[in-house]
Amino acid sequence: MSDLPRSLVTVGAGQAAVAAVRLLRRRGFDGRVTVLSDELHAPYQRPPLSKEFLRGETEPEDLTLLDEAWCADNDVELRLGVRAESVAAGVVRLIDGSELTSDAILLATGVSARRLPGVGGDRVVYLRTLDDAARLRGMLSAAERIAVVGGGLIGSEVASAARESGIAVTVLEAGTLPLISQLGPEMAGFYAGLHRQYGVDLRCGQEIGAVDETAGGVVVRTAAGDVEADLVVVAVGAVPNDEIARASGIPVDPVRGGIVVDDGCRTAVPGVFAAGDVASRAVGDGFVRVEHVDNATTQGTAVAKALIGKPAGPADEVPWFWSDQYELGLQFVGRPRPGAEIAVRGSVDDRDFTVFYLADGCVHAAFAVDRGGDVPAAKQLIASGLPVSPAALADDDTDLFDLLDTISA
Numbered sequence: 001m002s003d004l005p006r007s008l009v010t011v012g013a014g015q016a017a018v019a020a021v022r023l024l025r026r027r028g029f030d031g032r033v034t035v036l037s038d039e040l041h042a043p044y045q046r047p048p049l050s051k052e053f054l055r056g057e058t059e060p061e062d063l064t065l066l067d068e069a070w071c072a073d074n075d076v077e078l079r080l081g082v083r084a085e086s087v088a089a090g091v092v093r094l095i096d097g098s099e100l101t102s103d104a105i106l107l108a109t110g111v112s113a114r115r116l117p118g119v120g121g122d123r124v125v126y127l128r129t130l131d132d133a134a135r136l137r138g139m140l141s142a143a144e145r146i147a148v149v150g151g152g153l154i155g156s157e158v159a160s161a162a163r164e165s166g167i168a169v170t171v172l173e174a175g176t177l178p179l180i181s182q183l184g185p186e187m188a189g190f191y192a193g194l195h196r197q198y199g200v201d202l203r204c205g206q207e208i209g210a211v212d213e214t215a216g217g218v219v220v221r222t223a224a225g226d227v228e229a230d231l232v233v234v235a236v237g238a239v240p241n242d243e244i245a246r247a248s249g250i251p252v253d254p255v256r257g258g259i260v261v262d263d264g265c266r267t268a269v270p271g272v273f274a275a276g277d278v279a280s281r282a283v284g285d286g287f288v289r290v291e292h293v294d295n296a297t298t299q300g301t302a303v304a305k306a307l308i309g310k311p312a313g314p315a316d317e318v319p320w321f322w323s324d325q326y327e328l329g330l331q332f333v334g335r336p337r338p339g340a341e342i343a344v345r346g347s348v349d350d351r352d353f354t355v356f357y358l359a360d361g362c363v364h365a366a367f368a369v370d371r372g373g374d375v376p377a378a379k380q381l382i383a384s385g386l387p388v389s390p391a392a393l394a395d396d397d398t399d400l401f402d403l404l405d406t407i408s409a
Contacts (some may be wrong), residue, residue, distance in 0.1 A: 005103035005271070005307050006031040009092050011084045011244060012108035013037035015293050016276030018065045019300030020106055020307075025074045025252055027308050033076045035066070035101065036092070038083040041130050047293055049133035050157040051324050055164060056137065060130060086247040089270050098120050104307055107245065107259055107267070107274040108300065111238035111291060116149070119211045123218040123231045127154055128238070139231050141250060143167055147220050147229040149208055151178030153323050153383065155235035156195065160325040163198050170227050171195065172206040172220065174236075184336060187355055187367055190348060238291060240278045253280040260291040265303050266309055273306070275299035292321050318382045320375070331375050334365030334382045343390035354378065356394075361387035377401050385407060 008024065009397045010017035010404060013035050021033055037043060044063040052058040055329040071078045085095045089109070092100040113126035125136045136158075140146070146162055151173035159169045171178075177188035178195075191251045195202050209221040211232055220227040245251075250267050251260040265273045276296035280289040305311065320333040320359030336357040346353030354374040357365040362385055366378035376401035381388060392398050 004309050007033070007102045007108060008104045008307060009034045009036065009100050009102040010106040010108055011036050011087065011092060012106075012110060012241075012278075013039070013066065013078070014110050015065070015278060015296035016279075016300035016303075017106060017108040018043050019297045020275065020304040020313050021076060021110075023301055023304035025076070027304070029304075029308055030075075032102070034102070035071075035076060035078050036082045036084060037078070037080050039129065039131075040081045040112070042078070042363065044081070044130055045293075046128075049130065050127060050154050051161070053130075053133050054137055054140070054158065054161040063130070084244055085379060086244055087250075087269070087272055088248060089272065103270070103271060105272045106300075106303055107272065108276045108280065108296075109241035109244060109278050111240050111277045113234070114237040114239050116208060116211075116234055116236060119232075119234060120209070121211070121218070122247070123213055124211060125231060125233045127158065127233060127235060135231065140165060140167065143230040145170070145229045147218070147227050147232045148235060149220065150234060150235035150237070151175070151192075151195075151204075152235060152237065153179075153321070155233065156191075156325055157323060158233050158235065159195060159200050160198070163200060164326070168201075169199070170201040170203065170229065171377070172208065172222060172227065173202065173204045174206060176204055178202070179203070182336070183367055184330060184340065184357065186342060188270065194326065194328075194351070238277070240277055240280070240289065241269075242359065245274070250274075251289040256280070256287070256289065258287065262285065263298050264306055266306075266331055273303045274343050275303050292319065294320050296301065303371065318379050320379070329368075329370050329372055331368045331372060332365070333368075333375055333378050334363070336365035341390060343393040345374065345394050345396060350377040356381075356390070358390060360395075363388060374400060377404060378405055 015255045043066040083095045084092050086093045087105050113128040145168040148159050148171045151171050159171050162169045177192050180188040206222050212219045217230045218232050229252050242252045242257050242259050259274035259278050261274050261279045265275045267274050277291045280287040296375050318334050323330045337359040340357040340359050340398040343356045352370050354368040358362050363381040388407050392403055
């Protein structure tokens with residue numbers, strides 16, 4: 001046990017880093033712990049930024065994950081406004097030329113909002129950080145109409161928050177339907193209809209040519225015509241912050257980016273780990289990178305366990321995300337396969353249902369609308385890999401856990 005690390009530096013202060021640090025201290029790790037953040041805010045939760053925070057239901061202090069008092073009580077050095085440049089085994093190099101030594105290093109640098117070339121300005125918002133969200137919240141308070149480029153989760157949540165405030169919203173989506181690759185055509189059609197029913201002008205198949213600011217607002221140029229608004233929110237995905245790995249010679253996914261890790265979140269450099277949105281796990285001939293708080297918590301926990309001598313890598317957990325839109329709770333779990341059969345449990349018309357996606361007779365994914373109670377069972381059904389009757393899944397009188405017991409027997 002004497003060769004276990006006696007110190008940790010996290011480069012990044014998001015969910016993965018916080019999960020690792022908190023678990024280390026709970027489990028009695030008494031070595032030196034330093035958390036580096038390139039932001040000036042104490043570590044905070046990101047998911048509420050496009051939901052509760054944007055709607056004015058929470059304030060910055062409500063989002064804090066790791067405050068100064070906890071750090072002081074638990075002997076954690078929190079360094080804000082500090083940017084790392086590169087790492088090597090046992091060394092973190094900062095951009096000011098100084099160095100920190102540590103037995104273990106966790107790269108938890110997350111992702112940044114993907115930017116459209118040439119699209120920026122005072123009336124253009126890319127939403128990722130607390131500062132971004134605060135700026136957008138202030139702008140929305142004076143806006144009458146906005147344009148949202150991208151109909152994915154972030155764009156949809158912004159559209160929902162704006163509509164709840166009475167703002168006219170136009171969403172410009174590049175695909176034939178929003179979230180079609182995740183939800184499939186039928187449920188993506190439901191999703192599009194939901195936004196239209198709440199007054200969103202959703203336009204699909206849109207290619208953005210340019211965004212021009214005018215004296216009174218902004219104009220989004222598309223092949224199908226111009227869209228005028230008071231401001232534009234661009235939500236077209238994210239890119240992993242893997243620059244430190246590239247500068248350090250640590251392998252990254254050559255196609256989609258992200259720091260390559262094994263099942264235990266270890267990089268190719270001894271003592272250097274990566275976790276959260278930036279980590280790209282090698283699976284077969286490719287890589288899997290999951291951008292979600294649940295995965296970040298799982299991976300940060302796995303790193304902490306490895307540092308205290310419990311090297312159990314993160315389980316191959318079923319991907320899961322949630323979203324709050326128009327007072328509805330939306331949850332999606334798993335990875336649907338192309339051409340999957342679907343079984344609908346509940347009422348789509350009443351917006352109270354769960355859709356199960358099946359391939360080869362097995363459940364691979366589920367989409368729940370105001371049915372959070374179905375999600376734990378759906379996760380277990382997916383993890384089991386066992387064939388199940390679509391009719392039984394669709395029968396509201398069938399208890400899903402009883403069904404799981406039956407197929408597992």
